[in-house]
Amino acid sequence: MARRSKGRAINGIVLLDKPLEISSNQALQKVKGIFFANKAGHTGALDPLATGMLPVCLGEATKFSQFLLDADKTYLVTAKLGIRTATSDADGEVVETRDVNVTEQQFLDACEQFKGPIKQVPSMFSALKHQGKPLYYYARQGIDIPREARDITIYKLDVLRFEGDEVDMQVRCSKGTYIRSLVDDIGQLLGCGAYVAKLHRTEVADYPVDKMVSFEQLQQLRDAINVADDGDWSSLDAHLIPMDTAVAALNAVNLDEQQVHFFRQGQAVLSNHAPQDGFVRVYHQQEFLGVGQIDEQGKVAPKRLVVA
DSSP: OOOOOSSBOOOEEEEEEEOSSOOHHHHHHHHHHHHTBSOEEESSOOOTTEEEEEEEEEGGGGGGHHHHHTSOEEEEEEEEETEEETTSBTTSOEEEEOOOOOOHHHHHHHHHTTSEEEEEOOOTTSOOEETTEEHHHHHTTTOOOOOOOEEEEEEEEEEEEEETTEEEEEEEEOTTOOHHHHHHHHHHHHTSOEEEEEEEEEEETTOOGGGOBOHHHHHHHHHTSOGGGTOOOHHHHTTOBOGGGGGTTSEEEEOOHHHHHHHHTTOOBOOTTOOSSSEEEEEETTEEEEEEEEOTTSOEEEEEEOOO
16 A cells, blocks of 8 residues: 655745744744645755745755755845854854954955955855765864865845944855855955854845745644644645746746647657757646756756646
8 A cells, every 4th residue: 555645745935034043954844844745845054043035845846946056145144343253153162353443445345356256165164065964064073174165156245234343234146155154254354354143035036025924924824724624724825936936047948738748758849949958947838847958959858847
């Protein structure tokens, strides 16, 4: 007998407004439980000390989470000058203190050097893997692992407030950017040191900020559902964003009925409207079928299929 899946087979994305002092995985499990979903995954971790937008994919949407991992992101960050910590945030041990003799113009000039395409060395307290374990596993044991600088892009680095030893900034950046490393690098360039005192993610890709929901909002809706009586989940499910929004940056290709049959069987199909290369989101009329990839013959080959 087939094993029965635990949870509801619902598909979509929840834009959680993650609170402080909870890990992304803990947040994911809590959202999964509230929705009683059979599958869940997040799209890029936020530190426990960071708040803000954490897209949580439910059901078939988990197949497209990688595309949101690759998306640009926007943060509001408060930098504290004059102190350097082991983790480059407020949770780390203070390793150095210096006088702050930095003007606002000097800070603005320093920021200019980090705009555009740059190289960044990831923090030892990041989740990057080394021999199957995250770097922070080694950092907590006092082991330093050599890291190669990675290519990132800082699209926007605006100073919103400069007051004594505190600076508020808005940062729009590419995937793989570590805000803690960015702030530490700016502090080192200025000679005074700096760490992240507050970090709030406001945007992932182009998802609307006003669609974010808190645990409290979701839990209130869940509490109103009489689960034992096979209650109505529609008020809670109304907060789900369609899963194809995770791949909205890709070109769209529409298939006819015959093409759909072969595409769902795992076969590449020829489409007159397909681009020359790359990934595409694939539809039949208004139905999202998944993500395809243009092969060497110009056909649309299935890459990630939605199971109806």
